[in-house]
Amino acid sequence: MTHPAEDFLKTLSNQRLDRRGFLTFAAKGLAVAFVLPVAGRIGTVAAAAPPQQLAGAYVRIGTDGSITLAFGGAEMGQGSMSGLAQILAEELMADWNQITVEQSLVNPIVSYLTGGSSAVRGRYTTLRNAGAAARELLVAAAMAEQGDPARDNFKAASAAVTHIPTGTVWPYKALASSAAAQSVPVDLRLTDPAKFRLIGKPVARIDIPAKTDGSAKFGIDTWFPDMVFAAIKHCPTMGGTLAGTPAKPSSAIAVVPCTASDSRGIVAAGSTNAVAVVASNTWLAFKLASSLSVQWKLPVSTNAVDSAQILALAQSLATDGAALVAEPAPPPGYTPTTYAPVIEAQVASELGTPTLEATYTLPYLPHATMEVLNCTVRISYAGGVAQSCEIWAPTQSAAGVANIAKALTGLAPTQIVVNTTLLGGGLGRKFELDFVSQAIQVALAVKKPVKLTWRREEDMANDQYRPCAVVKVKATLDSGRKIKAWSYRNVSQAILGQRGWLPPGAVDSQAVEGSVHLPYALGTHVSEWVPLLAGIPVGFWRSVGSSINAFAVESMMDELAMAAGIDPFIFRYDHLTDARSRAVIWAADILSGWRKTLPAGRAWGMAFAESFGTRVCQVVEISNPTASSVTVRRVACVIDCGTVINPDSVEAQMQGGILHALNATLWGQSTFAAGKVKETNFNKFRVMRIGEMPQVTVQIITSGEPPAGVGEPGVPPLAPALANAYARLTGVRRRNLPLFPNASMGGG
């Protein structure tokens, strides 16, 4: 499995760093380069890259007093830009108001793919080491100035080094140049976590002020006076291609056929599945694209892009499809396919007549980020020959953008500059490169700087959707009301497989996230996956497979608890195998306390899920059930994500994950009729308004464990907790999402 970013990294030659991965050099002060995991995976850093690419690849301590962290990820609201700066400032002994963050240009050292709730947890140790190394270099410079070799006579604080015996103080800026000549000492004197000043504190996020006065620049805000504006029009039937270039409307600047960058389901890489209309402003481009008369060549069959047909196929596969075993791991001599009948027979014999058997169904979901897909490209020419290509994109994959620009323009990596802008939501969608590829194609065709923007309707009709799934679960309780056998079968499309990143016969890790390595004792059990061959393009959606599997697992746990006549907290507690998970559900029970206090007409439900290394338990209180609605009153949420960087950000991410999941649970779906999506804008895709938002209370369990994910783990437990509350309130078990597919649109 190869991501474009890896090819990009391989295009650069390598040079060894010192054994801990530090590169130090003088550049108007001290610069410390540090290897983040994406580069670390190939073991070396690309120091042969041209200086302009390395220019952003470090912590810089300037002779002007500035302290700058180069940020190589995507800030899409999750707060990692600020969180990473907090970690650095902690070890660097700088105050929070002394540090600034600069979005790095695409760069082999600091650029990373933003996904998997990995930004902070993957960089915590590296950034602490980098901050500490920079601090020790500065102290070493002061020691040289003072002529005192006793390290303990020096103290670093507030971006200054003090010689304790004499009281001499050097601000870092006075040491920055000479520090670059020092070598990194063996002992980095990492700060004792008990003495952290910034890590674990609710400091104000760096990116917030600019988001209150219009100055924050998202991709769609890229603007220069000589640019032109493009709108995209995809074939309305998924899988269709352009039959001929349409005539240019008189008020348009150009009409440009665009090919698909990647194969995704029925959409084949290289097929001309869209046309861009270029005009003097975005509104005109939108208008011309909407009314453009286009002849499309439609696919021979749309069966593979029709929700009803896909669902019928998935339901039949849930019963008799050929499964691959994800857990337990097939023993030597077996493959995931050949092991299936063996383990199934073992589990079947333990199951006997199952205590419960249930099928759960989940729909396709769009990302619907508030900022629609867009990308700006400026290609410079000399004598008609392209000299350089600069791109501004709200992307979760800057290296992927660089790589596709290289492929489309034929320019060298040194001629390509990628600016990662702020993202108006990413949610996994802005990891993809389709919109970037189109913008580059348009820029090449019109030879002018161009911003390509997708209308909301194009954005929602041409997503790479959260896969739909049918999950069949059987379980049997023993005489002690404990789970004795568990059979789990998930039928869904392969996100990795659709990209060609999955070897034949392998289990798609994304599909089984949240159905394997469960923290519960399940007796004799099997977790299977049945690949669903359908043509809908599928992708990574906040919490990915866990958003599907937590619903099935935690609904079934609740059904079993009811069947056993045991309180759902206690039933889970009795099956949990680790102390941290138990502590989380216990804390959630105490935090909510609703079992004792709820009046008639209200009910609570709970669910627990571990994802991205983080444990979350949510308790949901509801009332007023009708055929098309329910009132969600409160959510209590307890999280253990190990070491917390910014508790205020953790709380915000839980509030956010809960809202995202509420929208999906109550109303969210994308449905396809013969390759055409029905939900194309917020008038047909209901989301919560402010008056409907329940009160969310978040409690963080702090521990000294390593940091774990925060951006995604708030999502998975919400849907089952809500369905479990609904069952308790009404006696009706809802196994299909969304709960209210035909609800009215609500206030707007």
Place this chain on the structure above:
Amino acid sequence: MIALNVNGKSYNVNVDAATPLLWTLRDTLGLTGTKYGCGIEVCWACTVLVNGQPEKSCKFDTSSAAGKKVVTIEGLSADRSHPVQKAWIAHQIPQCGYCQSGMIMACAGALKADHHGKEILSEMKNICICGTYQRIKEAVSGL
């Protein structure tokens, strides 16, 4: 040519009279703080004040703004000192931040119309999918 007054400055813009004010602000004047979300007056990301009244600029003809005072997020204050901006920072509200220009303008419009505290919320139908609603509720309770 249409004569506009935006954030106290006068402009003459050469756009089709039916061009939504949103796109005149963004593409012609380069005032990109006002956001496109849905284009159909449903999400409120494009909210601006026209003569003090919150309007969805995605469906507001540029010609209809002629002779009126338009205020966008860039013009709310020179230094983030408007009470709504101060409350938004104090409560650490924005996540991705994309919908927040519209949120802040809708809230500022409600304040201008002498709504306070919880009353403000019924004047704000803006869509946020990051989950900032709760902090907004807390922030407006002090306005």
